[in-house]
Amino acid sequence: MPAAAVLDVGLAGGAGVARRIRWGRGAALLLAALAMLPGCAALAPRPTGIDQRLAALPKDGLALHRPVSIRWNDHLVPWIEAESDADLAFALGLVHGHLRGAQVALLRMVARGRLSEIAGPLARDIDHALRILDFGRAAPKIERRWPPETRAFVERFAAGLNHAVLHGPRPREFGLLGLRPEPFTTADILAIGRLAGTDINWLSYFSLLAERGTPGFARRWGRMLEAGAGTAVPGGGEQAALGALLQGLSRSGSNAVAIAPSRSASGAAMLASDPHLGMSLPNLWMLAGMRSPSFHLVGLMVPGLPIIGLGRNRDVAWGGTNLRAASSDLFDVSRLPPEAFSETEVTIRQRLWFSATRRLRVTPQGPVVTDSPVVPGRPGEAIALRWAGQEPADEITALLRAARARSGAEFRDSFSGFAVSPQNMLWAARDGSIGRVTAAVLPARAGFPQEDPVLDARDPAATGPWQRLRDARDLPRLENPPEGVLASANENPTLWTKDPPPIGTFFSDGDRVARLRAMALAKPRLTPADLAAMQADTVAPKAAALAAGLLARLEALPGGAPDPALLAPLRGWDGDYAEASRAALVFELLLARLVPALEVESGSRGPETGWNFLTTFLLRDLDALPPARREAVLREAVAAVAPAAARYRNWGEVHRLRAAHWLVNLPVLGRLFVLGSYPVGGSRETPMKSGHGLVTGPHEVSFGSMARQVSDMADPDANWFTLFGGQDGWLGSAAFADQVPLWRERRGIRMPLRPATVAAEFPRVTVLRP
Template identity: 90%
Template sequence: MKHGNRMRQRAALLLAMLAMLPGCAALLPRQVGIDRRLAALPRDGLALDRPVTIRWNDHLVPWIEAESDADLAFSLGLVHGHLRGAQIALLRMVARGRLAEIAGPLAADIDHALRILDFGRAAPAIEAAWPAETRAFVERFVAGLNHAVLRGPRPPEYGLLGLGREPFTTADILAIGRLAGTDINWLGYFSLLAERGTPGFARRWQRMLEAGAGTTVPANLEQAALGALLQGLSRSGSNAVAIAPSRSASGAAMLASDPHLGLSLPNLWMLVGMRSPSFHLVGLMVPGLPIIGLGRNPDVAWGGTNLRAASSDLFDVTALPAEALSDSEVTIRQRLWFAARRRVRVSPQGPVISDAAVVPGRPGERIALRWAGHEPADEITALLKAARARSGAEFRDSFSGFAVSPQNMLWAARDGSIGRVTAALLPSRAGFPQADPVLDATDPAATRPWRQPWDARDLPRLENPPEGVLASANENPALWAKEPPPIGYFFSDGDRVARLRALALAKPKLTPADLAAMQTDTVAPKAAALAAGLLARLEAMPGGAPEPALLAPLRGWDGDYAAESRAALVFEVILARLVPALQPEGGGRGPETGWNFLTTFLLRDLDALPPPRREAVLRAAVAEATPLASRYGTWGEVHRLRAAHWLVNLPVLGRLFVLDTFPVGGSRETPMKSGHGLVSGPHEVSFGSMARQVSDMADPDANWFTLFGGQDGWLGSAAFADQVPLWRERRGIRMPLRPETVVAEFPRVTVLRP
């Protein structure tokens, strides 16, 4: 069997290497300056009604001025295609389950799962219900995107990945949007299916519910790869803070937002300014989508954080008659290999996800997934309305048609109001199952909540709180809403939101610089509490705490994970030795590496041990941590941030796409999030704070944005990673709204003519 595995691995490696031969241009990209990239923008045969002016700054950020909304939409699509064409093409391949066309048979099982999930399932119904203005805007955006993709220069990655010039459709755009709205609970759901009914499952499930966090231990390599894809591409994290005029140095409301996503390049946001008869705003757009996800117009600034809501339910459809399920076959094309055929079944409660090999369940059981992203809701219309909102109330009311991904949307308005709205489509549940996450599809009480789901009009909202501060960090709504309805199982630990609130309330008046400093804060208060608890237990042992020199930095530590911190390093290496020793008997999950599990169970599980066993576990953890801690001086020596193109994930040649690695502060639940697991030595951060926004409503020009990476997705471009120094130095790019400031700060001019 081992020999067979080695043969398969070698065959896969050979296939991958052969597939890369046409892509040498991506391996050794030519360096391209800003002016050459602008000159390459395709400008012949443009389907415009009137001339459009695009002004660019030195970071290749465009500011588009159009005389009609239709021309604005076309120009936006053109810019997206020119700057991020390869990235958008890859997003479509994921959303459509076509990765095997790039990676060959290695990706066939992942494609099967993606075909079952079917991110484009609701597209026909959504398009049929679009208002005329939405339809026109999206169609013109797609026309501009296709002009760039079909007529512009061929990105270097195309040869490496075997991609051709293929036009996009409006349905592709909707599928990409729903991909970005993936339910973060899926990974936890899928990892649990095979365990249901096994000894110890009930206890593990109860611990997950108590901690308020799911665990994702992949059942196989394909599930791990699928999880990495979905987690890296979905909007699953973020911080947002809104400040009332009473707490603002300028006397106007302010807003700060920093989304958390996979930290690969190019960034999963791009920065744009625009003006047309209906639109006047600056902000961040997901490549390939015609909407501003977070930004600012003259009257409202907004940002958001993932609600962490359960926008999906699992249903056992085993007892349903066979005729209740539709059954079809899909063809999965495989690079350098024959096409594969796979089965896709859909039940009244959604696709049968257990048919996917990457989601193993119990033998003979059929499990379906009911997801709000399969409903004909309309995020594009909602966000186009939000972009044109003239008040906080208009912004709030824009989200009645919004489904995924569920968001806490925070806003700050020019009239001084601040607020938050829960933007989601969720089943109107009475509660959540406490014994098993899978519902019975034959039980009317289980299926009824999906017949009349809640949307933003029914879900919690909050406006103008007396303290003048709103903060959000993926926390449980119960922390701010009075008796919220059942929204989700698993939320971020309250550490981040508590720290953000504390920083916002620490000063009587805040400036934009204060908000920018909050975004880069590296303190985790509960880490300080955990460290103090561990020290107290160590010191209570007979003979006192071992290795006093090692433990000295932890005394009085405030939980700051600054890159230069010694205490953060010592704390984490001790955790890495302690947590595995506290796994429950029988091979259970025990206290997970996730922060919620550590803060909920670590000290409790220690105290539950017999004293001799507790002493032995603590002494062993400290003894094993000592030599590791002695090899490194600070947290930043082991906690590294990698700036790399997403092609770094390719076998053999991936390291060619690493631009740099450098020390970085932060941790799992610090405001400046830089996620990691247990620390046994140097490691690379792959998820965290990857874009920033600060806006002061006192001044239309007071808007600053930064991307981890750069604006241009073209390998070798001078604007591919030029914002990394800004990100590291905590500086932003000003994105003004006043025309005269735009002219002064965006000096390069491109005129598009019909």
């Protein structure tokens, strides 16, 4: 077989995004050589200072009504002051296009299924799957239903974005990727928003379709339901690439904590939030402050979207975590009559190759996903996907209203039209109230299938729930709990509310939320520094329990535990994945040897490497083995761990955080885009999440805590934010990765609301004139 190279066609979603379409080395070298001709500036970008980047902001021919002032700090974070909401929206779009133009263009390529225009035939089948999913499907209905103020704001944002894209300097990545500037529509913006709202359950569902009805399927599905988690897509290939792409770009993780005044040192409510996404650069968030007649707030924005996802105005601070709700259902549409299908043909343009045509079919229960080879089903079976993101709900209006909220109640009520991705939204208000609202649109189900994830499209009991949709008004909420603490970390709703309606089946393990609550309740009064420390915490309580269980079984072997010196760090380990931890290293090396052996022994199908599976089944599967076999598995695991444990001293030596542009995954050229590699603490389910798989040696974190926010409602200026990376997406910019040291040192950038503080801490001024 020819040697393989790897092309990553992903974006800012991490080193694993759209991971790894394999192709021949000759093709990789040819594409690399062709890309170098127009892309040399990207390969060796000249250092560009903050003042140079500000000078390059396009300022001529601006469609403004009045002058707009943009103040900048030393990290190239903008604070925009405008006399009208329309001019604010235009300036925001201009800033997004200038700082993150390449990133926004690539987000659109994914949302529109146009990756083949970058990667050629390598991405053709992925594009076909993306066209079937059709993230822009609901855009026409949404636009028709927009309130006038939303329409005006989004149109003006798009106008500013287009001015930067069409009249500003061309991003250096464009030459490498064969891209040209092209204007954005409001429908493009909606498609990017729905891409960010991807249902993370798809990845598990799609991996199962071809196996339904095969020996062992019922057992595997039962284990998934019991663990409360899906399994990873096995192996590589295009299905894994699609899964990694969607997971890296969707808001699939996060922590959030709200603290009542009774537990706050300042006597005011506080909020901390840290989203979890892919860890490559540029970050999938950017920082901004803004003031206009209707808006006065600071926070984090997704590039290309005109809304603050996490932030704070004078009266309310908010953050959120992915609800992990099942906002989709799969339907077998094989037996529907032919007239139930509408069919179209799309053209997929391919870089350096001929265009291809593909078929798209849509039924009343959604598009037929198994028409794509990336989502294979059983022979002769057609499976459709019904998703809340295909409904004309309106996340932009919801978040624009939330940004203007003057109380917790107003903030809560803003989410009646919010659909995807389903969120636990936590808030802390200046009046002292704290709360959480379930922001989602979900079918009014009576329950979930226990035998098979695919429903019958002919069954009214299966399709009926989609005729009556629940939203934030009908879903659980909680306000002002007696203990004064609210915490969320993608947990099962049953952990915080009694008898919730059917929301989902796959949730986070609960380790993070338990740890966050324990830390929040451990002190009578908390400060912003305490909240920042919680975000950097590296303890997984269930890791300590699992390690103790393994150690007990090893010590119970005839003659005692093998290699006592190797296992000694596990005795009394508290589950702390600190960089210097020897116990974390030994524990993870041991898991990596036990899990594959137990998969074979337990009859499980596919990689059950998620934390839910480990905490639910690892010890149980060990105990189910015949004693002789259990002894052999344990002894073999310890013997296999010994060489690696002798080679490395601690967790940080093998657990690495790489700062790199997403172009790091280009063949041949990728090494040019690595900025540094650092030891890092944390693990899969620590509050400072730093995701990884099974560990046999050095590896890189691909997913985790990549942005942070802390706000104290006692002071309008008491807001701190940090990005892993930097604010600017321009290759070579001084602000491309300048926040990495802040992130590593647990420091934040203050984002004030008082005009005098803004003037003092954002000293550079750009005046935009009509």
